[in-house]
Amino acid sequence: MRRLLRVTGLPQLVAFYRYIYLNQPRLTAAAGSALALAFAAIHLYELPAHYEASPAWGVLFGVLAAGGLVATAGIPAGGRPWGWELGAALCLLALAGYLASRAVGLPGLEEFRGRWDYPLGTLAMIVEGLFLLGYLFVRTGLAVAYPERRDWHD
Amino acid sequence: MEFGYPWWLRVEHLVNIIFMTFLIRSGIEILGTHPKLYWNEHSRPGSEWARFTRKVMPRDRLYDTLDEEESYSSIVSMPGHKNLGLGRHWHFFTVIGWILAGLVYVALLFLTGQWRRYVPYSWEIFPMAYQDVVQYLSFELPPTLPGQPFNAVQKLSYGAVIFLLAPFQILTGAAQSPALEARFPWFVRMLGGRQWARSLHFLGLLAFVGFIGVHVFMVIVHGFGQETAKMIFGRQTLPALSTGITLAAAAGLVVLHVITTRYTLAHPRSTQRGLGAVVMGVRRVLLNPLTSRQSYPKEAISPEHRVNGKPPNADFYKIMAAHNFAGYRLEVGGLVERPMSFSLEDLRTFPTRQTQRVLHNCVQGWTSIGEWTGVPLRQIVELVRPLPEARYMVFLTMQDSGRDEPSAEGAGQFYEVVPLEFAHHPQTLLAYEMNGEPLPIKHGAPLRLRLETQVGFKMAKWIERIEFVSDHSIIGEGMGGWREDNVFYDRDVGI
Amino acid sequence: MGGVIYGDNRILSGEEKRRVLLRVRERGFACPACGSEGFEVGEALPLGFLWFGEEPDAYMVALTCRNPNCPSPRTGIRLEGSGFLLGEDE
Numbered sequence: 001m002r003r004l005l006r007v008t009g010l011p012q013l014v015a016f017y018r019y020i021y022l023n024q025p026r027l028t029a030a031a032g033s034a035l036a037l038a039f040a041a042i043h044l045y046e047l048p049a050h051y052e053a054s055p056a057w058g059v060l061f062g063v064l065a066a067g068g069l070v071a072t073a074g075i076p077a078g079g080r081p082w083g084w085e086l087g088a089a090l091c092l093l094a095l096a097g098y099l100a101s102r103a104v105g106l107p108g109l110e111e112f113r114g115r116w117d118y119p120l121g122t123l124a125m126i127v128e129g130l131f132l133l134g135y136l137f138v139r140t141g142l143a144v145a146y147p148e149r150r151d152w153h154d
Numbered sequence: 155m156e157f158g159y160p161w162w163l164r165v166e167h168l169v170n171i172i173f174m175t176f177l178i179r180s181g182i183e184i185l186g187t188h189p190k191l192y193w194n195e196h197s198r199p200g201s202e203w204a205r206f207t208r209k210v211m212p213r214d215r216l217y218d219t220l221d222e223e224e225s226y227s228s229i230v231s232m233p234g235h236k237n238l239g240l241g242r243h244w245h246f247f248t249v250i251g252w253i254l255a256g257l258v259y260v261a262l263l264f265l266t267g268q269w270r271r272y273v274p275y276s277w278e279i280f281p282m283a284y285q286d287v288v289q290y291l292s293f294e295l296p297p298t299l300p301g302q303p304f305n306a307v308q309k310l311s312y313g314a315v316i317f318l319l320a321p322f323q324i325l326t327g328a329a330q331s332p333a334l335e336a337r338f339p340w341f342v343r344m345l346g347g348r349q350w351a352r353s354l355h356f357l358g359l360l361a362f363v364g365f366i367g368v369h370v371f372m373v374i375v376h377g378f379g380q381e382t383a384k385m386i387f388g389r390q391t392l393p394a395l396s397t398g399i400t401l402a403a404a405a406g407l408v409v410l411h412v413i414t415t416r417y418t419l420a421h422p423r424s425t426q427r428g429l430g431a432v433v434m435g436v437r438r439v440l441l442n443p444l445t446s447r448q449s450y451p452k453e454a455i456s457p458e459h460r461v462n463g464k465p466p467n468a469d470f471y472k473i474m475a476a477h478n479f480a481g482y483r484l485e486v487g488g489l490v491e492r493p494m495s496f497s498l499e500d501l502r503t504f505p506t507r508q509t510q511r512v513l514h515n516c517v518q519g520w521t522s523i524g525e526w527t528g529v530p531l532r533q534i535v536e537l538v539r540p541l542p543e544a545r546y547m548v549f550l551t552m553q554d555s556g557r558d559e560p561s562a563e564g565a566g567q568f569y570e571v572v573p574l575e576f577a578h579h580p581q582t583l584l585a586y587e588m589n590g591e592p593l594p595i596k597h598g599a600p601l602r603l604r605l606e607t608q609v610g611f612k613m614a615k616w617i618e619r620i621e622f623v624s625d626h627s628i629i630g631e632g633m634g635g636w637r638e639d640n641v642f643y644d645r646d647v648g649i
Numbered sequence: 650m651g652g653v654i655y656g657d658n659r660i661l662s663g664e665e666k667r668r669v670l671l672r673v674r675e676r677g678f679a680c681p682a683c684g685s686e687g688f689e690v691g692e693a694l695p696l697g698f699l700w701f702g703e704e705p706d707a708y709m710v711a712l713t714c715r716n717p718n719c720p721s722p723r724t725g726i727r728l729e730g731s732g733f734l735l736g737e738d739e
Binding site: 016018019020021022023024116117118119120122123151152153 | 189199200202203204205206207208211213224230288289291292293294
């Protein structure tokens with residue numbers, strides 16, 4: 001098993017990753033907040049069209065937009081990283097939903113099946129991907145986000 | 155005009171790939187020697203905004219920046235395995251080639267009118283670039299600008315890399331040269347300071363690596379065979395052959411890196427001599443004549459000046475230190491008319507007492523600002539009167555690196571050779587005080603050299619003797635100092 | 650030396666100097682240059698922080714041989730701080 005793992009290069013990649021530490025808490029939190037805000041804005045913009053398709057989708061987009069706003073405020077505020085966790089959960093949900101709607105189609109949104117040529121959708125995927133990457137950095141300790149601080153003694 | 159892909163542009167592209175990959179790997183080697191980045195000139199321990207190390211330093215012991223050094227794999231760094239000296243040779247050697255190739259390239263761009271392919275000449279390019287981005291996000295390929303080889307986004311990206319990012323990287327790199335900083339302090343201030351320059355240089359590296367990644371990805375998206383054919387044959391033809399040639403060239407590049415890295419690790423001395431000959435020639439012309447004109451305000455002094463190197467671990471030194479160096483004598487001899495010997499009292503009561511507040515540049519990349527007081531070296535030189543054949547000064551110290559410095563590779567008395575011309579620089583000082591106090595032991599008590607246009611390792615600490623010589627090739631390994639002999643550093647280190 | 654005292658050194662009080670002389674006698678320390686056993690005590694240099702091979706509480710205490718004919722009167726003795734230091738002013 002270990003040898004198999006080594007062939008993939010994964011352990012080396014993890015070891016490389018563990019050598020990187022960032023101490024830019026404000027910048028990290030600001031980037032997280034900005035991405036969550038962009039996420040909220042995109043879903044707010046998409047709300048009316050999806051409401052027309054089905055009120056249930058409209059409500060979901062409303063929840064995504066509102067949740068994005070809460071995460072935007074929560075990331076720099078809380079002592080615990082719940083803002084990041086909320087944002088990551090929403091991004092994961094939205095990303096999975098988008099991919100499902102384009103790849104296999106979703107009830108009420110059948111017309112979107114195969115419609116990958118939608119710039120705002122691609123932008124949303126990029127935003128969500130970056131947010132999830134940021135969450136990974138914060139979660140694994142590569143970066144710290146305000147209000148937390150890294151205290152290196154040396 | 156017909157843009158196309160002229161032969162010189164294709165050759166430059168190839169040459170550029172070779173230089174860039176060597177610059178990136180050797181740059182990471184240099185970063186690894188002090189794997190921490192700061193936004194403050196003091197490089198204050200714990201204040202780094204990024205670090206690339208897992209080492210934790212002790213609280214109850216003196217540690218120096220040699221202990222903080224990281225050893226990276228050769229896969230990411232050139233040559234890898236904690237070889238700052240050899241990494242520097244490669245970095246400086248390839249940067250000379252890269253800059254020369256870049257100058258030729260830019261000159262040809264303007265002489266042939268090809269600059270128009272990269273430089274926007276209408277504001278309309280921005281709305282067009284927006285349209286292109288929207289199209290990329292729709293997973294479609296935007297059309298090229300009418301009569302031009304690129305679309306608006308490509309034109310802006312290539313233009314920015316050539317005319318903004320490359321000069322940015324050259325400027326932030328040059329700003330890390332102590333000789334340039336000492337002569338033109340305003341230049342470094344313009345960039346926000348020496349550690350800003352180092353951090354920005356790192357961000358420039360990330361930008362280059364990011365550009366290369368996106369560039370290669372987009373070549374694949376646009377059609378690998380078609381696109382690479384433009385860089386091989388100058389037009390879209392024979393995509394299968396182009397793909398084959400490109401992959402073979404990529405393999406060749408890897409082989410080139412493997413061979414040079416292996417050679418460097420196996421033959422460090424000949425690498426040092428070979429690359430050093432080129433680099434040293436350029437430095438002698440460009441950097442050695444620069445003299446220091448620094449005067450930082452008192453408020454700028456670092457609360458904690460970092461150190462590299464550990465004090466002599468010998469009882470004679472400890473006893474002398476406990477006696478406040480009362481028995482110390484500095485011997486000055488060799489090729490001089492009047493060999494002399496000075497006590498600390500002699501030096502302290504010298505007619506000239508010079509104080510300077512300057513930026514200290516370690517070869518590893520960290521800096522601190524300190525105030526140093528002492529005797530200008532040129533006055534000692536005037537007293538002992540070197541013979542006409544004297545060309546170098548050898549600073550012999552009480553430090554024995556094998557005994558005193560477990561993190562150092564190599565052994566023997568620490569010494570450094572300095573060209574005699576540096577003695578006449580106005581801020582070359584034999585310092586006995588730091589920040590208004592007697593020189594602390596860790597900073598070289600009782601006497602150290604201050605050579606403000608050079609990196610720190612040339613500024614010998616714990617000096618016991620200065621010897622004037624005509625040639626240094628029979629001293630040690632003959633390379634011009636302990637670090638040059640043992641860890642393959644370069645002799646004149648204005649950068 | 651005009652009374653310059655280095656910041657690395659610790660200035661000893663009269664009582665601390667007496668304790669040092671006590672330790673010197675206990676150990677039977679004699680001047681390496683002339684063999685004399687009379688010393689003047691100077692400053693104490695903490696060794697533990699600056700040198701990796703030293704015990705954390707080790708000091709090099711400056712001793713000056715009282716023999717006026719001593720060829721090399723400046724010597725020193727390595728002592729544990731707890732053996733001669735009073736109070737905590739570190």
